[in-house]
Amino acid sequence: MTYQIKTIGNNIDQEGLRSFGEAFEIDKVAEEEAQAFICRTQDFHGYDWSDELLAIGRAGAGFNNIPIEDCASRGIVVFNAPGGNANAVKELVLAMMIFGSRKLKPANKWLSQQLGSDQAIDLAVEDGKKAFNGREIAGKTLGIIGLGNIGSRIANDALQLGMKVVGYDPFIAVERAWEISHRVKRVDEISEIFEAADYITIHTPLTAETRGLYSAENFKKMKEGVVLLNFARDEMVVKEDLLDYIEKGKISYFATDFGSETYYHNEKIFVSPHLGGSTEEASLNCTRMVADSISSYLKTGEIINAVNFPRVIQALRTPYRITIINKNVPNVVASISQAVSEEDINIDNIINRASGEFAYTLLDLDEQDEGKLKELVQRFEAEENIIRVRLIKKEG
Numbered sequence: 189m190t191y192q193i194k195t196i197g198n199n200i201d202q203e204g205l206r207s208f209g210e211a212f213e214i215d216k217v218a219e220e221e222a223q224a225f226i227c228r229t230q231d232f233h234g235y236d237w238s239d240e241l242l243a244i245g246r247a248g249a250g251f252n253n254i255p256i257e258d259c260a261s262r263g264i265v266v267f268n269a270p271g272g273n274a275n276a277v278k279e280l281v282l283a284m285m286i287f288g289s290r291k292l293k294p295a296n297k298w299l300s301q302q303l304g305s306d307q308a309i310d311l312a313v314e315d316g317k318k319a320f321n322g323r324e325i326a327g328k329t330l331g332i333i334g335l336g337n338i339g340s341r342i343a344n345d346a347l348q349l350g351m352k353v354v355g356y357d358p359f360i361a362v363e364r365a366w367e368i369s370h371r372v373k374r375v376d377e378i379s380e381i382f383e384a385a386d387y388i389t390i391h392t393p394l395t396a397e398t399r400g401l402y403s404a405e406n407f408k409k410m411k412e413g414v415v416l417l418n419f420a421r422d423e424m425v426v427k428e429d430l431l432d433y434i435e436k437g438k439i440s441y442f443a444t445d446f447g448s449e450t451y452y453h454n455e456k457i458f459v460s461p462h463l464g465g466s467t468e469e470a471s472l473n474c475t476r477m478v479a480d481s482i483s484s485y486l487k488t489g490e491i492i493n494a495v496n497f498p499r500v501i502q503a504l505r506t507p508y509r510i511t512i513i514n515k516n517v518p519n520v521v522a523s524i525s526q527a528v529s530e531e532d533i534n535i536d537n538i539i540n541r542a543s544g545e546f547a548y549t550l551l552d553l554d555e556q557d558e559g560k561l562k563e564l565v566q567r568f569e570a571e572e573n574i575i576r577v578r579l580i581k582k583e584g
């Protein structure tokens with residue numbers, strides 16, 4: 189069986205795509221014929237999904253560009269690459285903290301206006317540089333909102349740079365909690381970050397709760413002269429309020445990865461063009477991670493790193509496996525087992541995991557007769573609460 193993969197946009201790492209083995213063809217068919225997409229930040233809201241599409245691999249961390257519930261309801265599994273670009277974002281954020289603290293944007297602009305001989309420039313520099321006296325990050329308090337793959341790395345490295353670190357994340361993953369130094373103070377209220385931090389960096393996903401969270405109401409609670417960094421998502425910051433608080437001097441510097449005309453000529457704002465995850469290493473990592481996830485999902489039905497379905501791992505040992513995506517309502521598993529027994533097929537193994545409104549079942553069957561199995565698939569497909577059924581033949 190050959191699977192068709194379609195890359196969306198032109199910035200998918202070509203080397204990373206090699207992780208797909210020989211059973212996969214890349215960009216050989218139109219979007220509507222592909223079994224899986226690989227994308228980055230392209231917006232899929234309102235996209236007209238084809239029935240062929242089984243999976244999407246978001247070669248990055250944030251997946252707010254993909255309507256994951258809608259995908260789940262159509263039996264499309266969405267994978268991301270957790271941590272694949274976290275080091276890239278961490279390095280940029282640490283650099284931007286120092287860049288802002290040393291007033292390098294206005295200093296560079298001023299310097300580029302000093303013309304003449306090198307000697308004349310030296311004279312101007314020694315006289316004018318006092319306007320750009322900066323401050324050091326060591327000894328200051330960094331507040332991190334979201335202690336996930338990125339936030340946890342920044343926390344540990346900021347400690348190494350001599351900062352005090354305060355973190356807020358009510359949903360922290362156990363793995364991250366283990367990785368973070370005990371010297372990072374965890375707080376239970378986000379307002380404690382606002383009150384304590386000289387620097388605040390945002391590393392949460394865009395959700396209903398975080399959209400517009402950084403507005404006048406919260407800027408008010410921050411320390412005078414705070415430095416704010418947003419390398420998460422644009423929509424979390426209310427621009428008019430931000431510009432107002434920059435104007436007032438309450439926010440002394442804002443670094444962001446998301447462009448706006450209103451930012452470009454402001455000396456206290458530095459904007460990068462969504463470069464957080466744009467390094468050779470991160471692009472490669474992320475593409476490899478999603479290629480591996482899609483590859484195992486298509487070949488074996490296993491789900492690793494999906495954002496709209498639970499993790500399901502089980503080596504495929506039987507000649508055939510049926511995978512079922514269904515609504516998470518009572519009696520689906522009972523009706524699956526009943527149909528299998530009525531077809532007189534023996535179940536070798538069954539796993540059913542639910543997450544929210546949807547569930548996923550792996551059904552490993554002790555049966556070689558493909559015709560009989562196809563009949564069973566048709567029976568499942570006729571069930572009201574079953575969304576997608578696949579019959580997978582063990583390779584080799």
Ligand SMILES: NC(=O)C1=CN([C@@H]2O[C@H](COP(=O)(O)OP(=O)(O)OC[C@H]3O[C@@H](n4cnc5c(N)ncnc54)[C@H](O)[C@@H]3O)[C@@H](O)[C@H]2O)C=CC1
Nearest residue numbers: 249250334335336337338357359360392393419420464465
């Ligand atoms: N600028 C860029 O190029 C990049 C931006 N990002 C953005 O950064 C975000 C974070 O990335 P990762 O750290 O890799 O994701 P992650 O999923 O590892 O971490 C996110 C953390 O935020 C926490 N969280 C969720 N809601 C929260 C809330 N309301 N308050 C506090 N904490 C909350 C979660 O518990 C989790 O620990 C992504 O969702 C994405 O939007 C990620 C990578 C690159």
Ligand SMILES: O=C(O)C(=O)COP(=O)(O)O
Nearest residue numbers: 228229247248249250465
């Ligand atoms: O991984 C993320 O969430 C990012 O924002 C990176 O986006 P990109 O893959 O560079 O379009």
